[in-house]
Amino acid sequence: MAGNGRTEPIRLGLIGTGLAVAQLHWKALRQLTDRFVVTAFADRSARQGEHFSSYSGVDLADFTADYHQLLARDDVEAVLISVPIPDLYQVAKDSLAAGKHVVCEKPTGTDERQARQFLALADEYPDRTILIGENFFYRDDIRFARALLDDDAIGEVHLMAWRVAGQIVPQEGRFNGTPWRLRPQYRGGMHLDIGIHHIAQIRMLCGDPVRAHGAVQWANSTIDSPSDLTLNLVFASGAIGNYTASYPEIAIPPEPNDMRLYGTEGVLTLDETNAQRRVTLIRPDGTTETNLFRGMDNGYYNELSNFADAIRHGAEVVGTIQQSVTNMLVILRAMDSAEQGVVTSLADASPGGVPLWRPHGATGLFDGLPGERAATPA
Numbered sequence: 001m002a003g004n005g006r007t008e009p010i011r012l013g014l015i016g017t018g019l020a021v022a023q024l025h026w027k028a029l030r031q032l033t034d035r036f037v038v039t040a041f042a043d044r045s046a047r048q049g050e051h052f053s054s055y056s057g058v059d060l061a062d063f064t065a066d067y068h069q070l071l072a073r074d075d076v077e078a079v080l081i082s083v084p085i086p087d088l089y090q091v092a093k094d095s096l097a098a099g100k101h102v103v104c105e106k107p108t109g110t111d112e113r114q115a116r117q118f119l120a121l122a123d124e125y126p127d128r129t130i131l132i133g134e135n136f137f138y139r140d141d142i143r144f145a146r147a148l149l150d151d152d153a154i155g156e157v158h159l160m161a162w163r164v165a166g167q168i169v170p171q172e173g174r175f176n177g178t179p180w181r182l183r184p185q186y187r188g189g190m191h192l193d194i195g196i197h198h199i200a201q202i203r204m205l206c207g208d209p210v211r212a213h214g215a216v217q218w219a220n221s222t223i224d225s226p227s228d229l230t231l232n233l234v235f236a237s238g239a240i241g242n243y244t245a246s247y248p249e250i251a252i253p254p255e256p257n258d259m260r261l262y263g264t265e266g267v268l269t270l271d272e273t274n275a276q277r278r279v280t281l282i283r284p285d286g287t288t289e290t291n292l293f294r295g296m297d298n299g300y301y302n303e304l305s306n307f308a309d310a311i312r313h314g315a316e317v318v319g320t321i322q323q324s325v326t327n328m329l330v331i332l333r334a335m336d337s338a339e340q341g342v343v344t345s346l347a348d349a350s351p352g353g354v355p356l357w358r359p360h361g362a363t364g365l366f367d368g369l370p371g372e373r374a375a376t377p378a
Contacts, residue, residue: 003314009034010308011075013100014041015067015091016082017052019175020105024135025080026056028300031370035308039075042067067091071098078129078311081105084180085193089114092130096121101129103307107196108132108324110186112332115325122321129310131303131317132324136200138299138306138357140373141277143365144291145261145270146204146356153281154263160206160233160241162259164198168247169222182223188331189225190247191216198243199327201270202233204354205261206241208326209233213343214334220249231334289377296371302357309360318357326351 012029014021029036040062043049053060064070071079071094078101081091085107092104108118122130136142149157168190170177186192203209211234220227230244246252258271267282280290309315329349337344359367366373 003310003312006312009037010101010311011039011077012036013070013073013076013079014038014052014082015043015070015079015095016105017041017043017048018045018082019173019178020082021052021080022055024298024300025082025304026052027297028304031301032304032308035305035312038062040064040070040073042070068094071095071100076100078103078307084178086110086180086185089118092118093121096125096128096130099128101307101311103131103133103304105133106324107186107192107328108321109328112329115328115332119321119325129307129317130321131307131310131319132321133303134197134200134319134324134327135299135303136197137204137318137323137354138302139201139277140296140299140302140366140369140371141270141279141291141293142201142204142299143356144293144373145268145279147365148268148279148281149205149261150356153266154261154268155265157206157237157239157261157263159239159262160202160235160243160259161262162198162202162242163244163246163255164257165244165246165248165252165255166257167249167251168220168227169249184223184225188335189223191226191229191245191334192328192331194247195229195245195331196324196327198245199330200323200354201259202241202243203327203330205259206233206235206237206239207353208236208349208351209241209330209346210236211343212330212333212337212346214337216335216338220247222249223247226338229334229338233330287377289375292372292374292376294372294374301370302359305359306357313360315360316355318355320351322351323354325349 038058042064049063079095081104095102109115168176213232216226217228228246233241261268269280277293282288310317326349333344
């Protein structure tokens with residue numbers, strides 16, 4: 001996509017000002033005032049709109065309960081869409097039709113049919129920048145791990161193993177307490193909402209899967225969706241992998257929740273403790289090197305930077321609709337496999353891998369980015 005040559009901040013409208021904006025996006029926008037200025041915001045809840053105005057400093061006079069009024073404004077050239085999953089497609093479609101560039105929360109719809117409709121928007125509006133908010137594509141620790149793999153740090157990956165487990169019970173003021181998440185109107189429930197991030201990480205580091213065999217269990221009475229998913233994958237590279245996610249309502253012991261990649265020349269692990277993330281390289285002789293990542297925001301700063309650079313400078317978007325649809329289809333085919341008791345194909349879902357994002361105009365992975373990174377050889 002060609003840039004427009006302009007350098008002034010992008011005039012951004014926010015559609016939805018709930019938890020995602022308050023806890024995720026606003027911190028990044030606050031650091032990107034040279035690239036974005038919020039000129040309008042919309043939310044069905046006047047209370048949420050007032051709350052956003054109170055902590056952001058954006059004038060409440062620029063609030064509306066009807067996002068169509070926001071889309072009619074000439075001082076909005078792009079929108080950030082953070083609404084419930086069942087509403088994402090229609091709001092994105094309306095925004096593109098109104099001539100706006102779009103950065104939209106994931107996933108791309110509620111099921112495969114709507115994902116295909118979402119995908120058609122890219123062809124219908126080729127002159128718009130569209131980025132689907134898959135922040136795992138932009139996380140510094142995952143990008144660093146990907147760079148190691150690209151440099152053959154562990155040779156050829158032959159096995160991926162990842163288990164994620166954590167108690168989920170509704171808590172007011174947190175994502176797991178959102179009513180539309182507890183009674184989801186989208187297939188897969190928590191696994192489409194949370195697990196789609198994990199699929200993004202798997203694809204970043206292992207490439208595209210071509211076959212999937214899944215099984216599910218319902219072991220959480222507080223959510224109306226499967227709590228457990230175990231998924232065996234075969235990748236285009238020939239590697240194999242297992243991903244297991246469990247979200248029970250009972251308390252469970254502390255879990256390592258680390259991802260392990262086994263290669264012919266070493267092992268790579270990704271894990272987190274408290275406010276830091278770690279990428280550890282284990283060499284064939286048993287020596288290790290751990291890289292620590294602190295003070296990063298899980299990729300939202302990088303994601304919005306990519307969006308701004310695509311609009312102003314013609315940078316390629318990593319979080320395309322196609323990439324998000326592919327992530328989504330892995331989860332949906334896992335659900336198909338679980339329901340039908342068969343191995344499902346992903347041959348029609350693969351866009352050819354995920355590109356590695358770097359800051360626009362930079363040669364390094366972290367040039368000009370916030371956060372701390374340090375290597376600690378053993």
